[in-house]
Amino acid sequence: MPPAPEWPSSLWNAVTAPRAAAAPLRGTIEADAVVVGGGMCGLSTALHLARGGLSTVVLEGFELGWGASGRNNGQVIPTMSAVEPDALVRRFGETGERFVHLIAQSATTLFDLARDEKIDCEAEQTGWYQPAHSPGRVRLSENRVATWRRFGAPAELLDRDASTRLLGTDFWHGGMFNPTGGHINPLAFVRGLAAACERRGVVIHEHSIVTGYARDGDGWRVATAHGAVRARTVVLATNAYTDALTTHFERRIARSVVPILSWQMSTPPLNEAVRAALVPGRQAVSDTRADLRFFRYDARNRLVTGGSVLGTHKAAARVAANASARMAEAFPGLEGVRFTHVWNGRVGITLDRHPHIHRLAPDLWSWVGCNGRGVALSVALGRELARAIRGEPLDTLALPVTDVDPMPFYPIARRVAPFVLAWLKRRDHVEINPR
Ligand SMILES: Cc1cc2nc3c(=O)[nH]c(=O)nc-3n(C[C@H](O)[C@H](O)[C@H](O)COP(=O)(O)OP(=O)(O)OC[C@H]3O[C@@H](n4cnc5c(N)ncnc54)[C@H](O)[C@@H]3O)c2cc1C
16 A cells, blocks of 8 residues: 655645645535546646536545645746657647647646636746757757747747846856746645636545546446545546555556656745846746756745655755755855755656547546646646537547556566666766757
């Protein structure tokens, strides 16, 4: 059995207004749709279903936002981490094109939703910047800007001077800027999204681990320890946390994604002189490395950054020391910076690094594998899944559906994956020559 869930000691957990707990499911209830998993994707799906007039139940195994959605860096990024738009189009044709457009619009989708539903989540649509860590990567940024612009994204290439002005350091060489991105307090966003769902009649149950589901007439029966929901449609939005609460639920999906721990940490509030010199425009920043350097401010001028380490021995202390040294390397004014909160969460990595969307059976949907970039995507995807469930034709939607692809020798894959990623990170030190 997995260990009993606890909240991580995250910044977001410390600063976000609590939410009245939703009661566990007891007895059998009926709805048009039931969503399993109360993260950004599950709640966005539920909200869009309810907006379309469908009665919807959300079953969360622990508490809303306990998965990746309440622990992430809160960067709202309208791109994928490891897949380029043209690869999606090559693989999925017109559906791939629609999916790329969905990604290009995804940051705007999230910020508009927060505004429309009056979600108080410290949202700052200040833009997302991907600085290049070598001159060769500036050419990569140039290619990316050209590609994203073809799909309607207002991406811009910043040269080194413009980059230095944006960041307050010349540590990077230029890069891609997208003004539609930005950052949020992700846990506040989740809780606000839940409130928006409830205003539209969505019924939410927490502490309701789904243990299984089965066909029931022309719909489904989704079971928890003390109850069940009968519904025409089911959405499984448990992502990289699919086996975190019970190992008996949806092993196929759990085994199609490797959860890798990503560490996050936040500084105390920076004094105004330092803050004004360093990323004065408060953009969200994550660079071109595989061993990503990323940071953003929270509403009280704390820098929220992170990293990853191999192994578990003293992992929190090692990753914090590493992140502190890296921040100081780029910003000498941050020499010796310490962190008040250090926490981690599971990032769902797939073998092909694509997000995977599945139609497991009629009226049974799921997705996994954000590969580290799912804040904006999961919200946009929730809207798209709701459109599919409301009966819009699949060939008009941005849902590149694939079969579930459980990994062979999964326990070994899970143990080996961190080393493979560490090996991939070695490429960060090798210059590239993109055409
Ligand atoms: C540390 C970290 C930093 C990240 N930073 C960023 C970032 O800055 N920008 C970005 O774009 N992306 C980022 N990501 C990725 C992003 O957070 C995820 O892609 C996104 O939150 C996924 O949302 P979700 O709703 O699909 O899944 P989750 O938020 O993981 O939700 C799944 C939910 O399912 C529940 N669940 C599991 N099993 C069951 C069950 N049997 N019954 C009922 N409920 C169940 C879990 O409790 C959980 O709440 C980061 C991820 C991590 C972990």
